[in-house]
Amino acid sequence: MLQLSWNWDWGLSWAGDGSGTAADWGTAALTAIAVVGGVYLLLYRMQTARKHPDEPPIIASAVPYVGHLLGMAMQGGRYVKGIGLRNRDKPIFTLPVPGSRIYIVTDPSLAAAVQRASKTLSFTPLVPDIITRILGLDADTVAIVRRHLDPEPGAPRGVLADMHDMVYAYLGPGDALNDLSLAAARELARQVNAFTAASSLPETVDLLVWVRHFVTLGTAAFLYGEQNPLAARPELGLEDAFWDFDHGLGRLLMGVLPSLTARAPYRGREALAAALADYLADVDLDTAVSPIIQKRVAIMRAHGMSPAAAARCEVSFLFAGIVNTATTTFWVVLQIFARSELLACVRAELAGAVVDSEDGKRLQLDLDAVKTRCPTLLSVFRECLRVGSDNYSTRLVKTDTVLAGRHFLRAGSVVQVAGGVMHADPAIWGPDADDFDPERFVKLQGSSSSSSSASTTAGSGTDGGKPQQQQQHHQVHPAAFRAFGGGKTLCPGRHFATNEILAFVAMIVLGFDLDAADGGGEIAVPGKEDGVLPVHILEPKTAVNVRILVRDGREIVVV
Ligand code: HEM
Known part of the structure; x- marks a missing residue:
């Protein structure tokens, strides 16, 4: 017994x-x-x-409730992407997690429905918690940030709403965008020219580190002025601090004693925030920084934020301006230089976008021509975004919502549009969805649809469009291209980023030759590191070391 x-x-x-x-x-x-x-x-x-008969099908975890969270923590974005790709028959499904639901959307038309339902499905209520953890905001600032999220027309507006509208208006097509694009391209040209002038011998570099150095310092300069602390105070090591911050975002987001569990990103962020606070307190904002930063700081101060808190928030704009741009530029340069025929083709296209100066000593790069006369370059750029972006557009379900008249979403749950699943779906892109096809977007014919979600045209001056995949004779849904997100949170910097990246790639392709560092020859393209939180275009799994040779030593001038 x-x-x-x-x-x-x-x-x-x-x-x-x-x-x-x-x-x-x-x-x-x-x-x-x-x-x-x-x-x-x-x-x-x-x-x-199911909490409701129309709730999307549930994909249970072998470890009830916490299994999916563990999977995400251990495998990053790859975990949910894998589930999505194994369940292609389900346009939307439910992942049960403790006390809540995560609804994963993998179908473009449902993604568009999520974007349309912005009254009940909104990212904004999630923002205060996210930025509090990532930026380390104090209680007073958080209280300001929480005010009047998602205001109805005519209702009092909070700082996030004002900032959102200003940034979208400023970076939308128009003179301000053109001025900023020109300023960015000129700053990058200045840096490339300085590098060319200093390099007599071939240099071996880690391509990603090399590219992001230019983008980091260039972005800091055209946004915050030449005397910005990243450039003017090298002794603070702020460039490294910035990338430490970026590489530890996931840990900061966990919010568990970040000064201990996320030591490097925490220290990086604090160093950046302190240096920006000192800098912005000292300079004459009207003349030293770009107009968009003047407006950002003015909005934050008008809502009662302290100067130090406003400077801290600028770390997030620096992040938005640098990280995706640097990583995308890296992939575009790599994919082009890894294929000699493609390189020749892009150089031939760029020949139509440059002219020699009268004295023959300078190369004049015409920004508009790069955008309009280089279809292959543009296609490589878009293909790099498709292949490199596993991003999720996230929304909180504010009230019970029936999506597309069919799918019940429970209040308090979270909806995520899974960009990585859509970008890898053969039903959308064809049987070669897993391959990098430099000409994929040349083969896709744009139409003049005005949907703002697709951005496969990504900054070419028109939003959205329903490109037709000629080979497969079917259309790619505009919401299937997710690299810039979609709906109310569609990246406001997409036009600017496109201009900047194309200009920068043009400078590298025209000015340099790149070989594999280990004895020259073809450069191998590694896979992407997809086991992380996919908050931006993914980095390579392994470093790409290349030998850089100056091809055309002439100074580049952007016109
Ligand atoms: C290749 C370059 C870039 C990519 C791939 C990219 C991608 C994205 C994505 C995926 C989002 C979130 C969208 C969503 O949740 O639906 C976003 C948001 C944002 N991006 Fe970009 N971005 C790029 C460059 C830039 C640049 C250069 C700037 C500014 C100069 C910028 C400013 C922003 C801002 C301010 C937001 C937040 C928008 C909001 O919700 O209020 N981005 N971006």
Whole structure:
């Protein structure tokens, strides 16, 4: 006879009358297995129970409730992407998590429906918590940020709403965008010219590190002025601090004692915030920084933020301006230089976008011509974004919502549009969806649709469009291209980024030759590191070391 009891010294124990036989122990073990199995089955069944008959199908985790969270923590964006690709028959599905639901959308038309339902599905309520953790905001600033999120027309507006509208208006097509694009391209040209002038011998570099150095310093300069602390105070190591911050965003987001568990990103952020606060307190904002930064700082101050808090928030704009641009430029340069025929083709296209100066000493790069006369370059850019972006557009379900008249989404849950799944879906892009096709977007013919979600035209002056995939004779839904997100949070910097990246790639393609560092020859293209939180275009799994040779030593001038 065996009995289950609790013993304070030894914990849970089996008590017997001393006559326990092997059969008794076997029975006990079977009972224990049955109890554990029963509890497991109960939890498993509970997590698969739909909260509503029209709730999207539930994909249960083998470890009830917490399994998906563990999967995301251990495998990053690859985890949900894998589930999405294995369940292509489900345009939307539910991942049960403790106390909530995550609805994953993998179908472009449902993604468009999510974007349209912006009254009940909104990213904004999630922003205060996210930026508090990432930026380390103090309680007063958080209270300001929380005011009047998602205001109705005519209602009082909070700082996020004002900032959103200003940034979208400023970076939309028009003179301000053109001025900023020109300023950025000129700053990058200045840096490339300085590098060319200083380089007499071939240099071996890590291509990503080389590209992002230019983009980091260039962006800091055209946004915050030449005396910005990243450029003017090299002793602070702010460039490294910036990338430490970027590479530790996931840990900062966890918010568990960040000064200990996310030491490098925490210190990087604090160094950047302090240096920007000192700088912005000292300079004459009207003349030293670009107009968009003047407007950002003015909005934050008008809403009552302290100068130090406003400077801290600028770390996020620096992040938005640098990280995706640097990483995308890296991929575009790499993909072009890894294919000699493609390189020749892009150089031939760029010949139509440059002219020699009268004295023959300078190369004049025409920004507009780069955008309009280089279809292959533009296609490579878009293909790099398609292949490199596994991003998720995230929304909180504010009130119970029926999506597209069919799918019940419960209030308090989270919806995520899975860009990585859509970008890899053969049903959308054709059977070669896994391949990098430099001409994919040349083969896709744009139309003049005005949907703002697609951005496969990405900054060419028109939003959206329904490109037709000539080979497959079907259309790619405008919401299937997710690199810039979509709907109310569609990246406001997409036009600017396109201009800047195309100009910068043009300078590199025209000015340099790149070889594999290990003895020259073809440069290999590594896979992308997809086991991280996909907050931006993914980095390569391994470093790409190249030898840089100056091809055309002439100064580049942007016109
Ligand atoms: C290749 C370059 C870039 C890519 C791939 C990119 C991508 C994105 C993505 C995916 C989002 C979130 C969209 C969503 O959640 O639906 C976003 C938001 C944003 N991006 Fe970009 N971005 C790029 C460059 C830039 C640049 C250069 C700037 C500014 C100069 C910028 C400013 C912003 C801002 C301010 C937001 C937040 C918008 C909001 O919700 O209020 N981005 N970007």
